[in-house]
Amino acid sequence: MRRTLAALLIFALSHAPAAAQLRHGARTRPVAITHATLIDVAGGRLLPDTTVVVAGGRITVVGATRRVRVPRGALVFDAAGKFLIPGLWDMHVHLGDEAFDKNFNLRLFVANGVTGVRVMEGAPEFHAWRDEARRGTLVAPRMVIASAMIGAGDLSNLSPGRAREEVRKAKREGADFVKVHDNISRESYFALVEEARRVGLPVEGHVPTSITAEEASRAGQRSIEHSTGLAPAEEDETVARRFVAAFIENGTWLCPTLVMRHNYALLDDRAFASDPRLKYAKPSWRARWLRMTEEARGWSAEQAAQRRETIRREDALVARMRRAGVGVLAGTDDANPYVIPGFSLHDELRLLVAAGLTPLEALRAATVNPAKFFGLSDSLGTIERGKLADIVLLDANPLADISNTKRIAAVVAGGRLLRKEDLDRMLSEVEAAAQGR
Numbered sequence: 239m240r241r242t243l244a245a246l247l248i249f250a251l252s253h254a255p256a257a258a259q260l261r262h263g264a265r266t267r268p269v270a271i272t273h274a275t276l277i278d279v280a281g282g283r284l285l286p287d288t289t290v291v292v293a294g295g296r297i298t299v300v301g302a303t304r305r306v307r308v309p310r311g312a313l314v315f316d317a318a319g320k321f322l323i324p325g326l327w328d329m330h331v332h333l334g335d336e337a338f339d340k341n342f343n344l345r346l347f348v349a350n351g352v353t354g355v356r357v358m359e360g361a362p363e364f365h366a367w368r369d370e371a372r373r374g375t376l377v378a379p380r381m382v383i384a385s386a387m388i389g390a391g392d393l394s395n396l397s398p399g400r401a402r403e404e405v406r407k408a409k410r411e412g413a414d415f416v417k418v419h420d421n422i423s424r425e426s427y428f429a430l431v432e433e434a435r436r437v438g439l440p441v442e443g444h445v446p447t448s449i450t451a452e453e454a455s456r457a458g459q460r461s462i463e464h465s466t467g468l469a470p471a472e473e474d475e476t477v478a479r480r481f482v483a484a485f486i487e488n489g490t491w492l493c494p495t496l497v498m499r500h501n502y503a504l505l506d507d508r509a510f511a512s513d514p515r516l517k518y519a520k521p522s523w524r525a526r527w528l529r530m531t532e533e534a535r536g537w538s539a540e541q542a543a544q545r546r547e548t549i550r551r552e553d554a555l556v557a558r559m560r561r562a563g564v565g566v567l568a569g570t571d572d573a574n575p576y577v578i579p580g581f582s583l584h585d586e587l588r589l590l591v592a593a594g595l596t597p598l599e600a601l602r603a604a605t606v607n608p609a610k611f612f613g614l615s616d617s618l619g620t621i622e623r624g625k626l627a628d629i630v631l632l633d634a635n636p637l638a639d640i641s642n643t644k645r646i647a648a649v650v651a652g653g654r655l656l657r658k659e660d661l662d663r664m665l666s667e668v669e670a671a672a673q674g675r
Contacts, residue, residue, distance in 0.1 A: 268293040269655045270308040271631065271648075274317035276300070279324060279605050280620050282598050284637070290322060292627040295653035300623050313655060320647055321635050323601065324621055325353030325628025327608040328379075328583045329493050330463055330569025335363045338520050342668045343572075343579045344378040346518060349664045350580030351630035351643070353651045354380040354608065354618070356569070358443070358463070359387050360413050377664070379651070380628070382414045382612065385439075388430060389419035389446055396422060398429035405433040418443040418459070420466075431457045452481055455490040461567065461611070463493045465552050472551040482562045491565040491611055494556045496549075496589040497582050498571035503545035505534035510576050518668050519578050527575045557594030566595070567611060568604035584644045597640040627653040 269292040276288040289306040291299035370376035385408030445467025471478035570582040590600040609619025629650040634642040
């Protein structure tokens with residue numbers, strides 16, 4: 239099943255003029271990025287004065303500039319002094335079904351170098367959007383799309399038989415995986431896992447309150463989000479060792495979404511309200527977030543201290559699990575307070591480093607690790623010949639300072655070069671829509 243995602247993830251992505259060309263069958267020019275320092279994220283090496291050639295949505299050449307022959311007619315981008323990294327993935331996002339989400343939130347990902355997302359609550363609209371993106375008529379990242387959230391809302395407290403039926407429904411509707419949430423009984427959870435295995439869908443999501451994280455891992459759940467179910471390990475050394483051992487043995491990945499956790503814990507910080515990036519936020523989200531910050535001003539000193547202690551323990555556990563060999567995925571859980579699509583992935587990388595990961599490990603959590611998680615290391619995750627052409631060009635080295643991932647000079651998304659002026663224009667369009675202009 240994982241291998242079939244390669245076909246699902248290949249699509250043409252571009253801004254409006256190139257999209258119009260695609261609709262008329264025109265072929266785009268090859269792109270040559272010359273004289274860049276390529277960051278080998280898998281190996282942790284810097285490869286100076288490298289040229290990368292892209293054609294037909296794939297990387298066709300990677301080599302020392304002096305040895306690479308640039309194809310005739312190629313669009314050449316001189317990247318001397320700049321750094322190349324693979325396109326970034328946000329491994330925990332939510333999309334609304336409004337026109338703003340389709341036409342503007344999706345652009346925010348691409349404008350921030352996020353060329354792939356794992357959508358954690360599926361809907362028919364999202365599959366249609368993915369189809370539009372493949373045709374080149376919608377600016378969007380690659381999408382891996384969940385089922386509806388089983389164990390939340392109307393799908394809470396399902397019987398085992400109903401849980402199995404929801405899995406079969408997800409398979410029929412083309413979901414890439416089953417998303418499990420908090421409110422599902424033990425019996426129904428294990429029935430869901432068994433049915434998902436039978437139909438060939440991975441199970442990813444929360445640890446339901448009816449089971450432990452160790453049980454979820456041993457049942458074969460592929461990822462655990464927000465560190466749900468891991469609280470007992472934050473204070474009990476024996477439990478922590480057992481959780482780590484189970485995750486490693488079963489190949490369970492951790493997607494901690496630190497930015498969401500931190501933002502909730504620090505909502506009383508009025509600096510959130512002056513974040514200049516709020517101008518890009520969906521209006522309904524922005525209004526809700528600002529209201530939440532005002533309400534948080536009523537927290538007692540004890541409440542604020544408890545919230546900060548919670549995130550301190552969660553950060554320490556994430557770092558510990560990474561050091562022990564547990565795979566970590568960078569995800570954000572956008573739509574939650576001040577978690578703005580695209581921008582928040584860079585916040586997550588910064589928080590992963592602050593928690594104890596190295597900048598290289600944080601980069602891997604958004605590049606190499608998602609490729610491994612999907613079983614698509616032959617197509618994604620690194621800049622190598624034959625791989626899908628998702629690339630971010632930076633003005634400074636992120637291994638020296640992870641915040642340099644925000645210093646984007648260009649993005650190659652689906653093989654199409656978006657220069658800084660293209661990205662700025664996209665952001666201006668989102669800002670205008672968010673401000674009602």
